[in-house]
Amino acid sequence: MTSVFIHNFGCRVNQAEAFEWSAKLAEVGIKVEKDWRKSQIIVVNSCALTSRAEADVRQFLRRLSREAPHSKVIVTGCLTEKSQQYFKSFSNISMFIPNSAKSNLVDEVRRLSGNQGEKIEKSLYRSRALIKVQDGCDAHCTFCLIPSLRGKSRSVPLKEVVGQVKKIVAEGYQEVGLAGIHLNAYGLDLSPKSSLVSLLKELVRIPGLNYLHLSSLDPRLLTPELLDFMVKEEKICPHFHLSLQHASPSVLKKMGRKSTPKDYSLILDYLRNGRPEASLGADILVGFPAEEESDYLFLKDFLTSSPLTYFHVFSFSPREGTPAAEWPPVEEKIKKQRADELRCLSREKNLAFKKSFLGKVLPAIVVKKKGLEVEALTTNYFKIRLPVTETTCPGNLIRVRITDVNYYEVKGEQA
Known part of the structure; x- marks a missing residue:
């Protein structure tokens, strides 16, 4: 089965585009991986807002050239609009898709993969x-x-x-x-x-x-x-x-x-x-x-x-x-x-x-499980770690009491 990895740089709009592509790729039988090392096709959704963003894109592409030389790489996003001169040294780039043609990305992935797959059932848990x-x-x-x-x-x-x-x-x-x-x-x-x-x-x-x-x-x-x-x-x-x-x-x-x-x-x-x-x-x-x-x-x-x-x-x-x-x-x-x-x-x-929220209870949605803990996101966007319970499945809405806060993390318990 053909698989693809989507790497986003930059804004929430790029993230939203990747969410849409992932859903459409699953519909046509192409698996979206969480690890680019397991993927035959890698989509790089680039950013050109700052010089640092551009440098990060080029650094990732250099890494792909070294560590995934046989993967097919599709570059899209704002950096392709600015100049394709940046990418001349990357031999494994198969295609550039400008912002104006992003709606064609799923079709281009299918063409590169020769995909004839069946629809992939999505995860049971959605948050x-x-x-x-x-x-x-x-x-x-x-x-x-x-x-x-x-x-x-x-x-x-x-x-x-x-x-x-x-x-x-x-x-x-x-x-x-x-x-x-x-x-x-x-x-x-x-x-x-x-x-x-x-x-x-x-x-x-x-x-x-x-x-x-x-x-x-x-x-x-x-x-x-x-x-x-x-x-x-x-x-x-x-x-x-x-x-x-x-x-x-x-x-x-x-x-x-x-x-x-x-x-x-x-x-x-x-x-x-x-x-x-x-x-x-x-x-x-x-x-x-x-x-x-x-x-x-x-x-x-x-x-x-x-x-x-x-x-x-x-x-x-x-x-x-x-x-x-x-x-x-x-x-x-x-x-x-x-x-x-x-x-x-x-x-x-x-x-x-x-x-200021220590001891208070906030609504949250469970995002993912990590060992004996889960990560939840409150409605005001605190990432919280709390112990696994029967009702802390990814996608569930729960109520969380904040128990500990420091510079690096927020901890809580189910209320």
């Missing part, structure tokens, strides 16, 4: 699904390549998303995540126009769907109606991640982001007051060419006093073809120092937030 409802971006921030790599914003029609989620729920999934490059631009390109909140209102009516999880949201498009729905609808997971990028007004302006720190504070306070249990996260970019010491200190003070519980910190890396790539850079040493400081701050804030 969390992830679907792509939007792709592309119209924002054109001055540091970002994504609009040129992913194209204009495009939404999956509302009825199609509803049908997809109904099918997923019927298969036994308890939670569905919605992914998009610019998720809360959902529906603005449709005719007639729709919106993310309109989609959410339809999805929460689906019988058997317990939770909806939202991927990263742009604060510029968080309407009062959407915010209100996010805090009041119990089926929306209390885990909200925002693409803030910075807080200094001057840096935000040069980034091309029409937001202010006051806007951010109002949104974060509204989410915190409406969902006290919510994990609130953000993407933060340090070392942007316009970032003076005073801008950095403003950002650090903002993050310290904000209700954010964690942040993903990225150091600016110039992307050829963007305006910011032409501007005078911040010294690498300074960028690293600032990024390290903010990552440390994030760890401390996240630990304090998790400790």
Whole structure:
């Protein structure tokens, strides 16, 4: 039987695409492996958001050249849109599939494999699904390549998303995540126009769907109606991640982001007051060419006093073809120092937030079993280790009491 391994780099949209491919490959009798060493075909879903992401893709491809020289490798994703020159030295790459042709990937895998297999029965236990409802971006921030790599914003029609989620729920999934490059631009390109909140209102009516999880949201498009729905609808997971990028007004302006720190504070306070249990996260970019010491200190003070519980910190890396790539850079040493400081701050804030739940009970979904323990994920996205019981099968919804928290893990027991 032909088998394939899918290796994702980058965003939740890539993960959602891999989820869809895995399901379709099983339908046509191609097994999706968890170990690339056992696979005849390896799909690399690449990322080009940062220079580090590109380097990680190339490093993995070099490893495949050494350790799996006879495997057939398909490279897709954003790095194929940027340049295929990167891949000339990799002799085992069989095919490039650009973002615009990703819908053909399953057919291309079948062609490479000569597959004539029968449908593979899926696992009995299903916990969390992830679907792509939007792709592309119209924002054109001055540091970002994504609009040129992913194209204009495009939404999956509302009825199609509803049908997809109904099918997923019927298969036994308890939670569905919605992914998009610019998720809360959902529906603005449709005719007639729709919106993310309109989609959410339809999805929460689906019988058997317990939770909806939202991927990263742009604060510029968080309407009062959407915010209100996010805090009041119990089926929306209390885990909200925002693409803030910075807080200094001057840096935000040069980034091309029409937001202010006051806007951010109002949104974060509204989410915190409406969902006290919510994990609130953000993407933060340090070392942007316009970032003076005073801008950095403003950002650090903002993050310290904000209700954010964690942040993903990225150091600016110039992307050829963007305006910011032409501007005078911040010294690498300074960028690293600032990024390290903010990552440390994030760890401390996240630990304090998790400790506030000691002794409390949270709803969770069992994700996988590891020996005598299981890993569960709470609705506010704490990964928790707890002992195996008769009812802690993967896919089950349980209630967990938090018993121990440290920098590295959260432990609990079934309540």
